[in-house]
Amino acid sequence: MRVDRLEADPTLSDGGAIVDVLQKVTDALRQRCAGVTFSVFRQDTRVWVPRESLYEVLRFLQQEWGFDMLVDITCVDYLHYRGATDRFGMVYQLCNTGDNVRLTVRVMLNEPDLTIPSVTSLWEAANWLEREVFDMFGIRFECHPDLRRILLPPEFTAHPLRKDYPLQGRGERHNFTALTREGG
Amino acid sequence: MTTQQDYLWTLNFGPQHPATHTTLRLVLKLDGERVVDAVPDIGYLHSGFEKIGEHLDYNQYVTVTDRMNYVSPMANNVAWHHAVEKLLGIELTPRCKYLRVIVAELARISDHLLCVGAMGLDVGAFTFFLYGFYEREKIYDIFESLCGARFTNSYTRVGGLLHDITPVTIEQIRDFLRRLPATLSDMERLLTRNRIFMDRMQGVGVLTAHEAINRGVSGPVARASGVTRDLRKDEPYLAYNDFDFQVCCTRAGDCYARFLVRIHEIRESLKIVQQAIENLPAGPVNVGADERVGLPDKQQVYQTIEGLITHFELVMTSRGFSVPCDEVYGAVEAPNGELGFYLVGDGSNVAYRARCRPPSFINFALFPHLICGHTLSDVVAVLGSLNIIAAELDR
Amino acid sequence: MALETPDNVIVTRLDALASWCRKNSLWPMPFATACCGIELMATGASRHDLARFGAEAMRFSPRQSDLMIVAGRVVMKMLPVLQRIWQQMSEPKWCISMGACASTGGVFDTYAVVQGIDRFLPVDVYVPGCPPRPEQLLQAIIDLQDKIEREGTVSGQEFEHREPVRALRELPILGQTPEMRSRGLRT
Secondary structure: OOEOOOOOOOOOOOOOHHHHHHHHHHHHHHHHOOOOEEEEEOOEEEEEOOHHHHHHHHHHHHHHHOOOEEEEEEEEEOOOOOOOOOOEEEEEEEEEOOOOEEEEEEEEEOOOOOEEEOOOOOOOOHHHHHHHHHHHHOOEEEOOOOOOOOOOOOOOOOOOOOOOOOOOOOOHHHOOOOOOOOOO | OHHHHOOOEEEEEOOOOHHHOOOOEEEEEEEOOEEEEEEEEOOOOOOOHHHHOOOOEOOOHHHHHHOOOOOOHHHHHHHHHHHHHHHHOOOOOHHHHHHHHHHHHHHHHHHHHHHHHHHHHHOOOHHHHHHHHHHHHHHHHHHHHHHOOOOOOOOEEOOEEOOOOOHHHHHHHHHHHHHHHHHHHHHHHHHOOOHHHHHHHOOOOOOOHHHHHHOOOOOHHHHOOOOOOOHHHHOOOOOHHHOOOOOOOOOOOOHHHHHHHHHHHHHHHHHHHHHHHHOOOOOOOOOOHHHOOOOOOHHHHHHOHHHHHHHHHHHOOOOOOOOOOOEEEEEEEEOOEEEEEEEEOOOOOEOOEEEEEOHHHHHHOOHHHHHOOOEHHHHHHHHHHHOOOHHHHHO | OOOOOOOOOOOHHHHHHHHHHHHOOOOEEEEEOOHHHHHHHHHHOOOOOHHHHOOOOOOOOHHHOOEEEEEOOOEOOOHHHHHHHHHHOOOOOEEEEEOHHHHHOOOOOOOOEOOOHHHOOOOOEEEOOOOOOHHHHHHHHHHHHHHHHHHOOOOOHHHOOOOOOOOOOOOOOOOOOHHHHHOOOOO
16 A cells, blocks of 8 residues: 555564664655655565656665665566556665665556666666566666667567566477487 | 777687586687676576466475575575565464574585585686585485485475474484584685685685675675675574574685685584574474465364365365465575565465566676686686576576 | 498497497586586586496587586577587487476476477487486486497497487377467467
């Protein structure tokens, strides 16, 4: 359930120290950028930002709030999800290694406009992670230094982790010549 | 620029090469012996693990997680079920937590033994590799008596484990703990102060702490560069709070430092297993039938109504345990770094999205940065020290 | 060594000698991709010693080996590499498909994994298991040695005129039209 403001949870075992930091971060984000919503689930704090403010929010988190490690970038295709409003949800997992605080930043994207600014200039770890999201989902990252397929062969045309692509593929894995003893 | 680049020689390294630790490919641009640029090409083992995660149950998928980092499969099982239990909000029994710690630390010892063995093998020390493998066979014997499989044992289940531990296995673990320090000292005597090994490994592939954090590196590679981050201490999960152990770090950040960190981590893991096996709490290993996630024992199924209902709910098709419609990220300290799973639940017992955050993938992205300016023989040393497991890299 | 003998000459003792030499000095080329690769390394290590069976030198160069052990899953990006390595090996050569993934695709019935390397390469011995125990791989090497002893000829005639044998009998797939079947599609 997304809310506009986080409330501290007094039942947490660490005495809520991490939640204090998150409280301050989320307050600062609310002041900085409009359209930001939050929620907490199993002690994970998630922030939904609109695509236009993504780069600014991530830069702000990195430089002013010390979220120096980018843990993961991934994407979820909500095509078959009950109650979903947008198709693709990007997930950015951030971590502040100094205070040991984790934050998840979410951006929702819809077809046909599947482009999003790249954060390679902020964290070098984003380079390959974004290439993988492009490979698997087809989301293009603007200003990425080298956006091409990373895990699948370059001649592969589909984006396999989308929900409309079948598990067994569309016959690409059978498309090779067979060698026999005489020939090979 | 083209005239300057004309004399550069392009060398293809892999994907089938003994030093590439299975299938990864590097296209190296060499200036004589010096590497000017290295372009990694991966995906030669991409099997669609994340797509399979959308079709298999939470208990079935653990068999697939075994095949990710296949030198320490127990650690992947523990990581997967850690994330699943975080999603479901289940609290494990103390005995289960201790047992999972024991198997995770044994998997860590096994992974580090293979990694340092392979580092030795790649620079030419074959005996060192064989010593490491002999100890790993003992760990395989322990796992075999625990759950039946040498490796790729899918030992964890949602809410508990496959079987409880038996006294035979406990005795085998105690025996292993008695004998490993001697072999480890032998191995250290072979290589740690060896002039040739030190010359090949020191100063090669230096990674600074700031670079390590910016590039998202975790695990022994980061700890060798001075980043004192270990999820077992920073975000304790399972029963790591109860154990007294140290996090091994160095400041140098070169291949030799990574080697030393791994050797010392083996000793720390031995301490943890020792403490865990001596203080193993009694009690049930799986969560109770009320949680409706684990299959109850047959006695309970035949004699109590709750056992019968739980069994029916879990086993009949289109039933199964209910999962909140929300998303969670759960990470553990795998031997290679931070292994996390991002799970999206949609109410059924099949994950809607199961994303694995693989430490080898993040570590391999470091490679072009580390190898610049070094020679061709250092390529092998750096690749060995990063412990890239191709199945986790490509999933 | 391959002697060119005219078709009306059969050399049995020489065949037996050649087969005996070949089977007891099979130099494997480990084409290890995944988990089975670790079991292959364990088979070559000190407890289950592969060198006792003559497979002393694990040559990583296809030009210097005569047995290719494909251990682990082969994905479609890797398959052309596998085929090229097979072509680079010189005759006589044999192939062992180790593990469920190399034999039939194993657990991974996905868009990327080749469902059995025997669709694209001639395989001599299959080793089931996920991963197979080292003892199973040793049994496979022994079985291959028996096969070489039974069928081996000095001129390599057993390699000619052989129909490729598939590991898995294809079961009919419901809902698959003949047109889809001829294109190799299941869905």
